[in-house]
Amino acid sequence: MSTPHVFVTRMIAPEALALLRAQADVDVWPHESPPSANELRERAHTCDGLLTMLTDRVDAGLLDAAPRVRVISNMAVGYDNIQVPEATKRGVLIGTTPGVLTKTSAEFAFALLLAAARRVVEGDQFLRAGKWQTWHPGMLLGRDLAGATLGIVGLGAIGLEVAKRARVFEMHVAYTSRTRKPEEEQRYGLTWIHDLSDLLQASDFVSLHVALTEQTRHLIGLKQLHHMKRTAILVNTARGSVVDQKALYGALREGVIAGAALDVAEQEPMPLSEPLLTLPNVIVTPHIASASVATRTRMAVMAAQNLLAGLSGQTMLHCLNPQAFVGRKK
Ligand code: DGY
Numbered sequence: 001m002s003t004p005h006v007f008v009t010r011m012i013a014p015e016a017l018a019l020l021r022a023q024a025d026v027d028v029w030p031h032e033s034p035p036s037a038n039e040l041r042e043r044a045h046t047c048d049g050l051l052t053m054l055t056d057r058v059d060a061g062l063l064d065a066a067p068r069v070r071v072i073s074n075m076a077v078g079y080d081n082i083q084v085p086e087a088t089k090r091g092v093l094i095g096t097t098p099g100v101l102t103k104t105s106a107e108f109a110f111a112l113l114l115a116a117a118r119r120v121v122e123g124d125q126f127l128r129a130g131k132w133q134t135w136h137p138g139m140l141l142g143r144d145l146a147g148a149t150l151g152i153v154g155l156g157a158i159g160l161e162v163a164k165r166a167r168v169f170e171m172h173v174a175y176t177s178r179t180r181k182p183e184e185e186q187r188y189g190l191t192w193i194h195d196l197s198d199l200l201q202a203s204d205f206v207s208l209h210v211a212l213t214e215q216t217r218h219l220i221g222l223k224q225l226h227h228m229k230r231t232a233i234l235v236n237t238a239r240g241s242v243v244d245q246k247a248l249y250g251a252l253r254e255g256v257i258a259g260a261a262l263d264v265a266e267q268e269p270m271p272l273s274e275p276l277l278t279l280p281n282v283i284v285t286p287h288i289a290s291a292s293v294a295t296r297t298r299m300a301v302m303a304a305q306n307l308l309a310g311l312s313g314q315t316m317l318h319c320l321n322p323q324a325f326v327g328r329k330k
Contacts, residue, residue, distance in 0.1 A: 002133040004048035009035055009056050011073065015128055016300035023308050024049070026146065041065035049307045051075060054287075055268075058082040061068040063090050071310030075303040077101060077319060080212040080239060088321040095306030095316050096182055098157070100298035101290040106161030106291035109237040112261035113150075116233045117205070118142040143204070143231065143258075146170040151203030152299045153196065153219070154238070159209035159212075163190055172296050174199055212239035220244065225251040233259040240265040249275045252282060263289045 002098050006020060008028045020026045027043060029035050034055040035043060043064035044050055050172040054056060054076040063069070063086055073095035074082060115121055117144045126132060126140065150166045152159045155177040162171045167188055174191040176179075176199045182196065185192055193199040196219070200206060206228065210216045220234070228234070234257060236243055245266045251257050255320055259281040265274070276282050302317060309316045316322075 005046060005049060006049040006307060006311075007043045007047045008051040009040065010053050012051070012300035014082060015297055016203060016304040019301065019304040019308065020051070024311070032251070037061070044069060049073070049311050050313070051307050052081070054078060054081050054324045056081060058087065058094075058135040060086045063087060063092060066156050070093065071307055071316075073303045073307035073310065073316075074160050075141055075299050078211060078239060082320075084320055093310045093316060093322070093324050094320040096318050096320060097299045097301065097306070098318055101295050102157045102161055103293040104292045105158045105237060105289040106165060108263065108291075109158070109162050109209075109235055110165045112233045112235050112263060112283060112285070113162075113205055113207065114145070114238065116235065116259050116261040116283055117145055125270065143233070145205075146268055148172070148204035149174060149202055151175070151193070151206045153177075153199065153206065153208045154209075154210035155184065155190075156209055156238075159207070160184060160188075161207065162207055164188055171205075174202055196224065197227045200232075201229070203232060204229060205233050207235040208238045208242055210238055210242060212241055217241050218244040218299040219248075220248070222247040222251070225256050228257045230255060232257045233261065235261045237263040240268060245274075245276065248281070252276070252279050259283075261285075263287055 003025055003026045008026060010029055017026065018078060034053065037057060040056060041062055042085045044062060045066065048068050049067060049071040050069055051073050058072055058081060060083065069092055071093045072087065075097055077096055077098045079096055082094055084094055121166055123140050146169060149172040153165055154177040155175045159175065160209055163175065166173050174193045176193050176196050180192050183203065194201060210219065219242050248260060252260060261283040263285045264287050270284060276284065290296065306316045306318060
């Protein structure tokens with residue numbers, strides 16, 4: 001077989017590029033911003049494989065414009081940027097990178113939880129604004145984690161790691177998930193609450209760990225926010241559209257809940273005109289939960305390995321649609 005041609009849609013770790021270059025002709029998008037849909041189509045046109053990011057939309061339009069592409073390896077565990085059935089129909093295998101970012105992402109969710117509970121960002125801004133004039137017993141009072149209840153929505157790998165960290169901080173942990181996990185309940189002392197609204201009512205902190213699907217879009221809307229305690233804090237490191245951002249803004253402004261810490265937004269990058277940014281009780285970070293040096297390297301290497309395996313007809317480490325291989329017309 002001739003050397004495959006692949007396009008990598010962003011500069012990734014050199015270790016991963018070296019792996020790719022050993023077996024393929026590699027074209028890398030060199031800019032900070034992602035290629036536009038048109039640019040991606042143009043680059044993909046002559047390629048056998050693509051290594052994409054969560055910012056690249058893989059839809060019927062792209063797949064039709066890239067008739068030679070046999071494998072698309074997404075450097076993310078989430079894949080809401082990809083129309084998987086469209087890829088499957090065309091015999092295109094889709095790879096993802098689960099596992100390698102679990103702990104890093106859980107650490108970040110926990111960092112946001114702590115930061116929001118103890119008003120870390122507000123404290124920093126307070127000081128820089130020259131407001132630290134004295135020590136005062138009522139200054140910037142936050143909330144304790146110890147003894148509080150954390151409600152986890154979605155007990156997948158990342159949700160479970162967040163739960164384990166919360167237990168070390170002496171929190172009560174309750175969860176709701178598509179499937180009940182009795183073993184984890186027993187092992188880590190977790191409480192299963194079937195109904196989302198009951199979980200929201202019982203929790204002092206709520207952390208979201210579900211994938212974005214049609215079922216989870218706006219899972220947390222006005223009604224759900226009203227089920228939460230007025231003192232509660234919402235943490236979202238999953239996907240922005242799991243939360244109705246407009247409803248969240250209203251709820252935070254009206255004191256329906258006390259605060260939110262978000263690593264993801266309905267529109268990314270979040271525009272500076274976003275009303276949430278006017279509120280002091282919100283922390284927003286730019287989708288960096290998995291952004292540690294080691295983890296981003298592991299993700300890039302795994303994405304490269306997935307791509308190469310798929311191109312050479314070997315079993316991919318993580319493939320969403322292995323059945324696509326069978327249905328291949330090429
Ligand atoms: C993912 O992998 O889906 C994260 O959102 C980015 O690392």
